Amino acid sequence: MFRKKTAAPKTPVAPTYAPAPSPAPAKGRKTLIFHIGDHKTGSTSIQLAFAKGRVSLKDRSLFYPAKLASNVLGDQCMNYHAAQTDEDRAKAAQPLERLAARVAASDADFVLISAEAIETVPAAVFRDITDRFFADSADEIRIIGYVRPHAARITSSFAERTKVGVPRALKSDLDQFAANKQTGGEFIYLPRFTAWREAYGDAFTLRPMVRNALYRKSVVDDFIHYAFGGLEFEITGTDAANESLCVEDLMRLKVLQRHLSAPRDLRLKVGWEIARIIGQMPPPPQSTKIALHKTLARDIQKAYMADARAMDDTFFDGVPLMQQELQAAVDKALDKPQSARPADYLSPSEMRSLDLMSRMIGGLLENDEVNWPAFLHGKRLRDVQGEPAEKGPNKGKKQGRKKNKRQEGRG
Secondary structure, three states, X not given: OOOOOOOOOOOXXXXXXOOOOOOXXXXXOOEEEEEOOOOOOOHXXXXXXXXXXXXXXXXXXXXXXXXXXXXXXXXXXXXXXXXXXXXXXXXXXXXXHHHHHHHHHOOOOXXXXXXXXXXXOOHHHHHHHHHHHHOOOOOEEEEEEEEOOHHHHHHHXXXXXXXXXXXXXXXXXXXXXXXXXXXXXXXXXXXXXXXXXXXXXXXXXXXXXXXXXXXXXXXXXXXXXXXXXOOOEEEOOOOOOOXXXXXXXXXXXXXXXXXXXXXXXXXXXXXXXXXXXXXXXXXXXXXOOOOOEHHHHHHHHHHHHHHHHHHHHHHOOOOOHHHHHHHHHHHHOEOOOOOOOHXXXXXXXXXXXXXXXXXXXXXXXXXXXXXXXXXXXXXXXXXXXXXXXXXXXXXXXXXXXXXXXXXXXXX
């Protein structure tokens, strides 16, 4: 007697979630839109599309004031909030007043400010900032954010923080990183996003960073569709922005970052510059995607399921998007943990070469006569604008240190 084969359990098909966007404002009304992240939700792709002028709206005009992103706004908000004296408050207000003046001076129908660094700004603080500085610069203010499912956010954040040289990430493996995030509650989403809804009401839109739930399965298309009230639009050109590094390239960067005795901002800029160069090169002969293992994936599912369910019920009309993504992470997980040791991926010869070059780069970056963060960030901006590279770093010498402190996010 033959037994019928039982198929292996499959992850349920992702449910459809496509609510109608909030109606577009009446023509002639200026709308200021703040895109607040989160980190690791396609923000760079969105920013590149607008910074390169590739987005056009039917019968409406658009102003995007940043050369790439406005992430310095996160620090500016917190600096104003933390100011204790009238003098400090007046000083902290200056960059906010300048930005508000640019918004007010624009005659565009829409002004878009994109800054995933706002993820770390409490909603009540940001509401105070918008009331004080931006309320008179537009007829309407809207807020839009994206949330990445828990398991994917943990893996992508671990990779990002390794890339930009966060010391704790350089010393951790994925299990340790996930345990630290669970202890700190950083990826418990409901309280933070509930605060945004309470602060802005219907003017706040939260979208899931789940491919099958995105408009046209594209985060850029989804953003335009929901941020601008469903208006018809056109996008010219495409960019693969801030794609995740493979484990092998991440280990190469890890070797470099471990040799740098540099401040946070310089580590960040070095990581982004190396990643930018990698993105312009052919893929390596061996490429491993960073992944969870079964035990860790189940631990994450258990730790975050209540938050996932609450997010689905509160923000996504009860459609189990976040819950199914936790199950999908378990289904796709590896049997064994991935190593976080560079020597387990790279040959002894390559390790020696990397060690040599990393020591040399580290020594060069110790030259404080050059403003390396400004120089490296400038290279990225020139790449965005398609401008030729400068001959050397001296043009950025001793300029822009504070301005470039937080141009990219933490991951």
